Amino acid sequence: MSEQKLNGAISVQIPKTDFVPRKYEGPSTAEVVSLRRQYMNPGIFAYYKKPLMLVEGNGQYVYDEEGKQYLDTFAGIVTISVGHCHPKVVAAGQKQLETIMHTTTIYYNPEVALLAKELISKMPEGSGLNRVYFTNSGSEANDLAVLMSRMYTGAYDMISLRNGYHGMSEGMRGLTALKNWKFAVPQAFGVHHALNPNRYRGPFGYDDPDSAHKYANDVKDLIDHATPGKIACYIAECIQGVGGTVVLPDGYLKEVYKHVRDAGGLCIADEVQTGFGRTGTHYWGFEGHGVIPDIVVVAKGMGNGTPIAAVITREDVAMTMKTGLHFNTYGGNPVSCAIARAVLKIIDEENIQQNAYERGEQYMEGLLKLQKKYDFIGDVRGKGLMIGLEMVKDRVTKEPAVEETLQVMERCRDMGLLIGRGGLLGNVFRIKPPMCISEADVVFALDVMDRAFGEL
Numbered sequence: 001m002s003e004q005k006l007n008g009a010i011s012v013q014i015p016k017t018d019f020v021p022r023k024y025e026g027p028s029t030a031e032v033v034s035l036r037r038q039y040m041n042p043g044i045f046a047y048y049k050k051p052l053m054l055v056e057g058n059g060q061y062v063y064d065e066e067g068k069q070y071l072d073t074f075a076g077i078v079t080i081s082v083g084h085c086h087p088k089v090v091a092a093g094q095k096q097l098e099t100i101m102h103t104t105t106i107y108y109n110p111e112v113a114l115l116a117k118e119l120i121s122k123m124p125e126g127s128g129l130n131r132v133y134f135t136n137s138g139s140e141a142n143d144l145a146v147l148m149s150r151m152y153t154g155a156y157d158m159i160s161l162r163n164g165y166h167g168m169s170e171g172m173r174g175l176t177a178l179k180n181w182k183f184a185v186p187q188a189f190g191v192h193h194a195l196n197p198n199r200y201r202g203p204f205g206y207d208d209p210d211s212a213h214k215y216a217n218d219v220k221d222l223i224d225h226a227t228p229g230k231i232a233c234y235i236a237e238c239i240q241g242v243g244g245t246v247v248l249p250d251g252y253l254k255e256v257y258k259h260v261r262d263a264g265g266l267c268i269a270d271e272v273q274t275g276f277g278r279t280g281t282h283y284w285g286f287e288g289h290g291v292i293p294d295i296v297v298v299a300k301g302m303g304n305g306t307p308i309a310a311v312i313t314r315e316d317v318a319m320t321m322k323t324g325l326h327f328n329t330y331g332g333n334p335v336s337c338a339i340a341r342a343v344l345k346i347i348d349e350e351n352i353q354q355n356a357y358e359r360g361e362q363y364m365e366g367l368l369k370l371q372k373k374y375d376f377i378g379d380v381r382g383k384g385l386m387i388g389l390e391m392v393k394d395r396v397t398k399e400p401a402v403e404e405t406l407q408v409m410e411r412c413r414d415m416g417l418l419i420g421r422g423g424l425l426g427n428v429f430r431i432k433p434p435m436c437i438s439e440a441d442v443v444f445a446l447d448v449m450d451r452a453f454g455e456l
């Protein structure tokens, strides 16, 4: 472990590793920036004033073209679950690449069938969640989930949360409720956005013991006033990711699920970010709320960076989709499936969920100390390794400290720490590292953040 201490005066030093990055011989950062500007989608954005190009990864660390090591606490946007280039993941992918790369589900292949079985074995016992559909991305999987709910219920209306993010497909841009991810085109047919149960900024705060009930009542109110009283589904992330790590209050989902089911609807858990042990206490985010969804959507961490996603539902729901054929060219691709199988195994073998819990506790303790020290840290929240830190100019007015957030991010990068950013206005730090992060890494991250905050 490096010698630095939280708030200590010793120089900040990233934990040492035996890994030696290769000499990078590709185009320079400047050339890649120029290629991207000239040939790629002009709507994409990149972090940092001085462009950062990452050319290699190992465990929780990434390396730029000069071989500088960074601690990655954003994990490819909450995707690298068990570590960059985990040797067992690489070996599983390599073996499959050398065996057969693609078949589609019109032929039989063992990898996809075994992954389906192994994924279902991770669902809570007695949940009845026993059928899997494979897709390539979370957006596609969510699209399929809402289609299923409409087919199953014969209803059309759907409810999602303000500040929620569910993807960038045509359908998902409607359910998503953050202005940054919308275009001025017709969207969101049949979608109703319920109050965001944000106890830091919403009308019912942390100090309101009845907040879960009050936010849940808004869903009931929407059903009664904005729909025919029958709905197809309710979809929510258990902890909002892109929206800035907003944690749903305990008891909220239980009440909402009842209102939704009373209106004939299905409950969809978008576990794209919260799944695979990230919340620490449970394998799935919904388990922490004591509910069983009708449909679970998974992606990101499942493939540790490989494009793969899935919808898991009950047999009775799946059967309604049999009225039409279902096909997805790459959904169930053997290479992605072999990799996802390796990821599931590693999560168990290396106690990844337990590590997410312990490192999450360590992080929270350190961040709460920093909150006491710096007034512009308005809120610290999260579970396991899904943590948010909201920056404000003033704790009373809660005016978002956007510039300050950017400044801290830049300084952290200089010191070798990469952090994510989110929330409607971009004033929330998102800390969601590979779940193999070590105790020394967390000490380092906290120390770097302390110094960067201190410079504000």
Ligand SMILES: Cc1ncc(COP(=O)(O)O)c(C=O)c1O
Binding pocket: 077, 136, 137, 138, 139, 140, 142, 165, 166, 167, 168, 237, 241, 242, 270, 271, 272, 273, 299, 300
């Ligand atoms: C909660 C959630 N759902 C769905 C998606 C969409 O996944 P994808 O980008 O793989 O389409 C995301 C992506 O960030 C997400 O965070």
